[in-house]
Amino acid sequence: MSTPYAKLPAWADYGLIPLINLFVAFVVAGFVVLLVGENPFRAAIILVEGAFGKGTGIAFTLFYATTFIFTGLSVAVAAHCGLFNIGTEGQAYISGLGIAVVCLSFDSTLPWWLTFPLAIIAAAVVGALWALIPAYLQAKRGSHIVITTIMFNFIAASIMVYLLVGPLKPAASQAPQTRNFFAGAELPKLNWIIELFGAKIRSAPLNISFLLALAMAFLVWLLIWRTKLGYEMRTYGHSPKAARYAGISETRIIITAMMISGALAGMMALNPVMGDQHNVAIDFVSGAGFVGIAVALMGRLHPVGIVLAAILFGMLYQGGAELAFEMPAISRDMIVIIQGLVILFAGALEHMFRPYIQALFASFSPRSVGMEAVKGKGA
Amino acid sequence: MDVFNAIVQTLDSTIRLSVPLLLACLAGLYSERAGIFDIGLEGKMLVGAFAGAAAASVFHSAFLGLGMAVLISVAFAMIHGFASITHRGNQIVSGVAINFIAAGSTIILGQAWFQQGGRTPALQPGERFEAITLPGADAIRDVPIVGPIYAELLSGHSILVYLAFAMVPFTWWVLFRTRFGLRLRAVGENPAAVDTAGISVAWLRYRALICTGILTGIAGAYLSMVQNGGFVKDMTAGKGYIALAALIFAKWKPVNAMFACLLFGFLDALSIRLQGSPLPIIGKVPVQFMQALPYILTVILLAGFIGKAIPPRAGGVPYVKER
Numbered sequence A: 001m002s003t004p005y006a007k008l009p010a011w012a013d014y015g016l017i018p019l020i021n022l023f024v025a026f027v028v029a030g031f032v033v034l035l036v037g038e039n040p041f042r043a044a045i046i047l048v049e050g051a052f053g054k055g056t057g058i059a060f061t062l063f064y065a066t067t068f069i070f071t072g073l074s075v076a077v078a079a080h081c082g083l084f085n086i087g088t089e090g091q092a093y094i095s096g097l098g099i100a101v102v103c104l105s106f107d108s109t110l111p112w113w114l115t116f117p118l119a120i121i122a123a124a125v126v127g128a129l130w131a132l133i134p135a136y137l138q139a140k141r142g143s144h145i146v147i148t149t150i151m152f153n154f155i156a157a158s159i160m161v162y163l164l165v166g167p168l169k170p171a172a173s174q175a176p177q178t179r180n181f182f183a184g185a186e187l188p189k190l191n192w193i194i195e196l197f198g199a200k201i202r203s204a205p206l207n208i209s210f211l212l213a214l215a216m217a218f219l220v221w222l223l224i225w226r227t228k229l230g231y232e233m234r235t236y237g238h239s240p241k242a243a244r245y246a247g248i249s250e251t252r253i254i255i256t257a258m259m260i261s262g263a264l265a266g267m268m269a270l271n272p273v274m275g276d277q278h279n280v281a282i283d284f285v286s287g288a289g290f291v292g293i294a295v296a297l298m299g300r301l302h303p304v305g306i307v308l309a310a311i312l313f314g315m316l317y318q319g320g321a322e323l324a325f326e327m328p329a330i331s332r333d334m335i336v337i338i339q340g341l342v343i344l345f346a347g348a349l350e351h352m353f354r355p356y357i358q359a360l361f362a363s364f365s366p367r368s369v370g371m372e373a374v375k376g377k378g379a
Numbered sequence B: 001m002d003v004f005n006a007i008v009q010t011l012d013s014t015i016r017l018s019v020p021l022l023l024a025c026l027a028g029l030y031s032e033r034a035g036i037f038d039i040g041l042e043g044k045m046l047v048g049a050f051a052g053a054a055a056a057s058v059f060h061s062a063f064l065g066l067g068m069a070v071l072i073s074v075a076f077a078m079i080h081g082f083a084s085i086t087h088r089g090n091q092i093v094s095g096v097a098i099n100f101i102a103a104g105s106t107i108i109l110g111q112a113w114f115q116q117g118g119r120t121p122a123l124q125p126g127e128r129f130e131a132i133t134l135p136g137a138d139a140i141r142d143v144p145i146v147g148p149i150y151a152e153l154l155s156g157h158s159i160l161v162y163l164a165f166a167m168v169p170f171t172w173w174v175l176f177r178t179r180f181g182l183r184l185r186a187v188g189e190n191p192a193a194v195d196t197a198g199i200s201v202a203w204l205r206y207r208a209l210i211c212t213g214i215l216t217g218i219a220g221a222y223l224s225m226v227q228n229g230g231f232v233k234d235m236t237a238g239k240g241y242i243a244l245a246a247l248i249f250a251k252w253k254p255v256n257a258m259f260a261c262l263l264f265g266f267l268d269a270l271s272i273r274l275q276g277s278p279l280p281i282i283g284k285v286p287v288q289f290m291q292a293l294p295y296i297l298t299v300i301l302l303a304g305f306i307g308k309a310i311p312p313r314a315g316g317v318p319y320v321k322e323r
Helices: A010-036 A040-052 A055-080 A088-106 A112-141 A145-165 A191-196 A209-226 A228-238 A240-245 A250-268 A270-277 A288-298 A303-326 A333-348 A354-364 B002-033 B041-059 B062-086 B091-114 B146-154 B159-177 B179-189 B191-196 B201-227 B239-249 B254-274 B287-302
Strands: none
Touching (some): A010 A040, A010 A333, A010 A354, A010 B091, A040 A055, A055 A191, A055 A209, A055 A228, A055 A250, A055 A270, A055 A288, A088 A112, A088 A250, A112 A145, A112 A250, A112 B287, A145 B239, A209 A228, A209 A250, A209 A270, A209 A303, A228 A240, A228 A250, A240 A250, A250 A270, A250 A288, A288 A333, A288 B091, A333 B062, A333 B091, B002 B041, B002 B146, B002 B159, B002 B179, B002 B201, B002 B239, B002 B254, B041 B062, B041 B201, B041 B239, B062 B201, B159 B179, B159 B201, B179 B191, B179 B201, B201 B239, B239 B287, B254 B287
């Protein structure tokens, strides 16, 4: 394949290829299950039933999906601008600090619908600021954003550990976390939506930040494909040289994209902190930022794809918990493997199957891949 | 004299703590000099640690363990090569994937095979690398100054420690004094030129990744078979990333890499030693600050405030033959 990849029909590009990649990732994961000595088909059934079988399962699946929509969008916005933001994890973690300040100050005086917007702003601002420094260094000093954001993940973790075992911890408590929030900082649940469909829910943390996540997905779509800024970001991501030639300020576009990315990462913290745990605890992000990489790649950086991929990963998290219960040999770490395989096949190896699929399409109908029939002419 | 002993002990643990960093850092040096970014050092160390400890405890042999650690680690390096060289995928994405696969599979397989919550069985005396006493160490132990330095600091480490430090001049020699090294550096700077000379870019980069895999395997084996008598889940705990930071800090040079790793190891040793006890003049330093210091220093370096770190020019760019 020496020619640049010929065009496939959109449905194949955005539907078929991701599905094939995903399928291969799951086949390999199935082999790992086999290696552990369990039946991969039974494992898959337990997983899907655990995620969608009961109302509670669905609510949990959507709760996890909320988190991954935020982190997936965060990675995607940066990626459209050609930046790989590995720092989503750290930006989300440090945003817990902003949320903690808002919640601990206002939770006994304000109702939730006033605390929530304040917390959104705090989370977004802190996340954006944490992304600002690596962005500035990339734009002005040329330091590689991947390395700096990794470093900032560790620095964020150190700061949060320091604060949570020290200043933010109530004196009487041993656990490294803030005091529990009062009702003024607890987000209302959304379980009634699922109950409308007749399913019963015992207790699940699905909350209003799910709607915020969907709204953000829409806004990201609007930003990337319907605004001048989004156009500039995509231009820069496609070809920094072309962007420079078109008079787009490199510094401005890098910093803006990274700050939006950081703000989205920061909002992720609202879901577990205000929607579920009602405190800020050590390691509350627990890898969701990295899941965002898998989600963004699988969703092909499009908000619709990201929402779907996030629901898939939500399913893996919730179903995985059930699976660990039924098959003790397969703990939740199985998801980490699947996540890695998805990143490998949908990300790094995304072009592996493309030539074959193109050949297949070309043999059926050359027009569909944008080629004229070459019969008798000699390529 | 107490102060002197404390210094010797801190330096001793500096050496122990910097060895895995040094091995991983040199591993990264080979691949990055060949133009392949490798975020997956962490993951390869982790699978090396697991494979080493698991094989050593099953076959009752430290050397078989080391061999298995290297083998599996090289296999993971080849996955990275397959994705990023053969299929020209994004090298960072591939590295991230390897870290996740390593983190998950070591726990799942460890639990399935040994049923100890993701640990491998504690290694018995013959199954791990023992400390080597250098000749005459016991004889001169009581000599002031020189005695403790020789007996405590230089003697009494495992063979992997000496190997790690021997790898520094060896790597320098390979990179700067052999034909392979010249080509390896060239492929990281200007692969098209190497290609024009009729040398396969892909095969050179694969060989660089094999070197990376061997060294990360040894680094992992050191963690699980020397520093710790067995594998514990997530035992690399970010060391692969610190090694990456050290590599940048060292500006992709082997001797600098050793000093960078010793510095980061020293910071680690110091934070363990101090454990919240106050320093003279500065006062009490939070442990977390000491732990974050390597990362902060690297960011400051990257920002160009301490010299400038210039990576190999072709780093991170998949090589496309025709243009």
